Amino acid sequence: MCARVCPTEVLCEQACVRNTHEDKPVEIGLLQRRATDHFFPQPGAPLFKRAPVSGKRIAVVGAGPAGLSCAHRASLLGHDVTVFEARPKLGGLNKYGIAAYKSVGDFAQREVAWLLSIGGIEIRYRQALGAQVLLDDLRREFDAVFLGLGGINLLGLVDEDIAGLGNAVEFIAGLRQATDYAALLVGRRVVVLGGGMTVVDAAVQSKKLGASEVTIVYRRDQQRMPASTYEQQWAQRHGVTIRAWSVLDAIGSSSGHVEHVTFVDVVDRDGSLELTGTRWTLEADTVLKAIGQTLVFADPTVATLALRGGRIAVDHEGRTSLPDVWAGGDCTFGGRDLTVEAVEHGKVAAMSINRSL
Numbered sequence: 129m130c131a132r133v134c135p136t137e138v139l140c141e142q143a144c145v146r147n148t149h150e151d152k153p154v155e156i157g158l159l160q161r162r163a164t165d166h167f168f169p170q171p172g173a174p175l176f177k178r179a180p181v182s183g184k185r186i187a188v189v190g191a192g193p194a195g196l197s198c199a200h201r202a203s204l205l206g207h208d209v210t211v212f213e214a215r216p217k218l219g220g221l222n223k224y225g226i227a228a229y230k231s232v233g234d235f236a237q238r239e240v241a242w243l244l245s246i247g248g249i250e251i252r253y254r255q256a257l258g259a260q261v262l263l264d265d266l267r268r269e270f271d272a273v274f275l276g277l278g279g280i281n282l283l284g285l286v287d288e289d290i291a292g293l294g295n296a297v298e299f300i301a302g303l304r305q306a307t308d309y310a311a312l313l314v315g316r317r318v319v320v321l322g323g324g325m326t327v328v329d330a331a332v333q334s335k336k337l338g339a340s341e342v343t344i345v346y347r348r349d350q351q352r353m354p355a356s357t358y359e360q361q362w363a364q365r366h367g368v369t370i371r372a373w374s375v376l377d378a379i380g381s382s383s384g385h386v387e388h389v390t391f392v393d394v395v396d397r398d399g400s401l402e403l404t405g406t407r408w409t410l411e412a413d414t415v416l417k418a419i420g421q422t423l424v425f426a427d428p429t430v431a432t433l434a435l436r437g438g439r440i441a442v443d444h445e446g447r448t449s450l451p452d453v454w455a456g457g458d459c460t461f462g463g464r465d466l467t468v469e470a471v472e473h474g475k476v477a478a479m480s481i482n483r484s485l
Contacts (some may be wrong), residue, residue, distance in 0.1 A: 129239055131160035133325070134468040135356035168238060176246055180208035184485045186210070186478075187270040189257050190220040193467045194457030195276035196243055197474025198481075202274075203248035205391035205482045209389060210270070211249060214256035263429040265453055272481045275430075275440065275448075275455040275473065292386030293379060294389070296320060296418030303333055315414025317344045319389050321376060322418035323353035325466075329362065330416050331368045343369045343410060345391060347377070347401060377407060386415055436461040446477030454481055 136157035144153030167175075184207045188195045191213035199209045211218075218240045244251070255261050257277060266273045292315065306312055314337040320327050323346035346353055349358060349372050360370060374391040381387055393406040393461045434441045434449035439461040446454040456473025 129236060130468045130471060131157060132165050134237070134466065135325075135359070136160075136441075137358050138356045138467075139468065151325035156158065168242070171175075171242070174245075176200075176204050176247055178204055178246055181208070181248070182206040182485070184208070184271045185269075186481060187212065187266045187273045188276065189261070189263075189266070189273065190214075190457070190459075191251070192276055192457060193470035194474040194477075195274065197471040198274045198276065198454075198456065198478045199249050199474075200243045200246060201475045201478035202481060203246050205478065207248070207271075207482070207485070209249045211251050212255040212257070212261050212266075213253055214250065214259075216253055227468075234276055257430065258428070259385065263432075263453070267450070271452070271485055273453045274474070274477055274481065275453065275459060276457040277459045277468070289383045290379065290386055291384055292381075292413050293415045294417070296322070296326050297414040299330055299416055300326070300333065303337075309337060312337060314339050315412070316340050317410070317412045318416065319410055319412045319416045320344050320416045320418060322346065322367060323348070324354055325355050325359060326418040328355045328363045328368075330418060331363050332366050334414070334416075335366045335368060339414075341369075342367065343371060345371045345374050345389075345410075347373070347375050347394060348396070349373060374408070375401065375403075380409075386413055388412055444476075445480035446473055447480060 134157060136155075140156045141147075141153035144156075146153045149335055152447060182205070186199075186202045186207050186209045188199045188202075188209055188211045191211050192200075195211060195213075196218065199211050202209050217237065243249075257263065257275075262274075263273065299306050303309070303312065314334055316339060318331070318334040318339045318341070320331045320334075320342070323344070327344055327346075331344050334342045344363065350370060353370075353372075355363075364370065371391075373394055377390040377392045379386060379389050388409050389412050390407055390409045393404045393408070394401040395404055396402075432450065433453070433455075440448055440455045440459050442448055442455050442460045446456045446460070448455050454477040457470040460473065
């Protein structure tokens with residue numbers, strides 16, 4: 129999946145030495161995709177083989193990129209892994225949160241099947257932290273615990289239940305599970321709040337599904353948008369407008385449905401955003417928020433973890449403040465909310481757990 133969604137033009141190709149001495153960088157993203165697409169239809173010999181069984185048991189909460197990466201690497205190292213997933217399918221944002229046009233042919237589930245083929249990984253579906261399973265119970269039952277979970281920030285508005293106001297990740301998740309795109313309801317005028325990859329996915333998908341006007345509104349300049357330049361240009365080529373230096377002021381509604389959105393212009397004063405007082409309004413019947421992840425405390429025992437900025441504080445190995453608990457992905461502080469980074473978090477944590485055990 130990294131070969132499809134990783135911003136290699138920023139993480140890899142931007143740093144390639146061929147930018148200095150040749151005409152273009154090594155196109156690592158396309159090379160990754162070529163290799164993996166060639167492998168899946170004819171896998172041949174296994175790429176990985178489990179070490180002898182260690183007798184140790186590891187719990188992984190969340191089957192997104194971080195959790196699956198941790199589970200695979202821990203199993204590879206010989207440990208038995210149990211994955212607790214709240215949804216009926218595995219993959220996390222790879223399954224539910226990435227635009228359909230980026231992952232055709234149910235690629236996410238084929239990748240999951242390949243990851244599980246290493247063996248030693250048990251899946252328990254519809255097991256949400258705080259509902260069917262508690263962190264304290266996992267710590268007693270298993271030798272180590274890895275947390276790979278997340279949630280969505282609220283906008284801080286008085287009423288976030290008005291019709292037409294939605295969540296960009298949930299919007300894309302609905303698309304990914306739909307069997308008939310023609311039956312999906314998409315607004316005529318769509319506003320997407322935020323600046324990351326999910327914003328671009330939601331905006332472009334809205335355009336592809338028939339929206340007449342789609343606008344991305346970001347609080348800083350385009351150069352600082354988390355979405356890569358390539359993704360921004362991709363959105364603009366599909367008719368999406370990007371407005372920068374603006375923050376949400378109010379969402380207007382009529383008869384309980386979104387009617388317009390008002391923003392306030394901002395300027396950067398020594399690294400902090402300062403309101404200018406200048407307001408402007410967009411007509412809209414759909415507003416999708418994609419303004420970052422915040423840990424959801426469904427499980428009261430999770431609050432025993434040290435936090436930073438609303439997320440779990442971890443060290444460079446993914447260790448939390450609890451000696452037998454590691455974490456990675458969107459629920460941890462300091463990340464860039466990238467699939468490739470979440471995969472690295474899971475791998476690094478699994479190796480740290482292995483050393484600890």
